[in-house]
Amino acid sequence: MNTQHQSHVDIDALYQGDQSKLYSGLMAEHHGADINSEGSKKQVKRIIKVTIFLTIITALEVVLGLWGHHVGVPRAVTSALFLIMTLLKAAYIVKVFMHLGDETRNMIVTILIPLTLFIWFIIAFLADGGFWLHMNHSSGIHYMLP
Template structure:
């Protein structure tokens, strides 16, 4: 079927745009890593602050995916029909994510409330000893037995 090739514009201008997007992606990645480092360096961090930092990381992740799809995959320069063909099916993810995470959370609450064994079955283990023991079978045998 007939289609029109987009005007590709000036080679130099496009290259400039590519490098601009590269720098944006790198900067966003570095900010993500710094936030991750912050969470790592403060293990006894306030729970709310931790959630805010993780939420920020997710927003940065979505921003990065926008730049990759819009500029590297060139979707921003397609016509509106094409953009909608791709984006509208993906809105199903909004339901997908909310429904399944809600379900998982609800399942955990049910287990904690009604399954005494589950609630009390989480035993504290001595970290150093546990790691040492668990590492042994893997280094000695080719196929380690399931630990639990």
């Protein structure tokens, strides 16, 4: 197929047959490139870089978990650091491993906006838990085992 003169008719034919051909891999992005091509090797390098990055963060988390506990670093400090490192790891997995960083802007926004619900979700429920503890302490009522 001559890609330079691809008309709407060709695109429609492809779309109705198997739309994935339009958007997936070889036809969509790499135009028949080889696995050993320059572009391919660059991408593999990027994957290995992210792997090393994720490994280092995980190692740091474990070290902080053990050492921080040993030395007695305040819980709030270690917890904040753990959450930052977790979100960093999550961002890299979604962006590079799940290729969300390579999608169109509309697609990225469509996936990320619903996740903002978590902001309310976490604040509301942890506040509820904290309030419950406060009530138990101040009223002297303790919840019972079944």
